Amino acid sequence: MEHLAGGASAIIGMFVIVFLLIVAILGLLMPLFVYHIRNDLRQINSRLGVLVDRAIEAGFKGPQAG
Numbered sequence: 001m002e003h004l005a006g007g008a009s010a011i012i013g014m015f016v017i018v019f020l021l022i023v024a025i026l027g028l029l030m031p032l033f034v035y036h037i038r039n040d041l042r043q044i045n046s047r048l049g050v051l052v053d054r055a056i057e058a059g060f061k062g063p064q065a066g
Helices: 002-065
Strands: none
Touching: none
């Protein structure tokens, strides 16, 4: 029984080590993902900003032209 308990604890220990390694790697990679997501959001915001600016300009120009 002692051998089985030792093997089980070793397997659990390996799972814990692998889990910690995965968490550490994800922790290191998260800033890269966040950076890309921020860039995408900035591009979307800039496109929306351009559309809003055009709509405002058209709204201001419309009554004046009419």
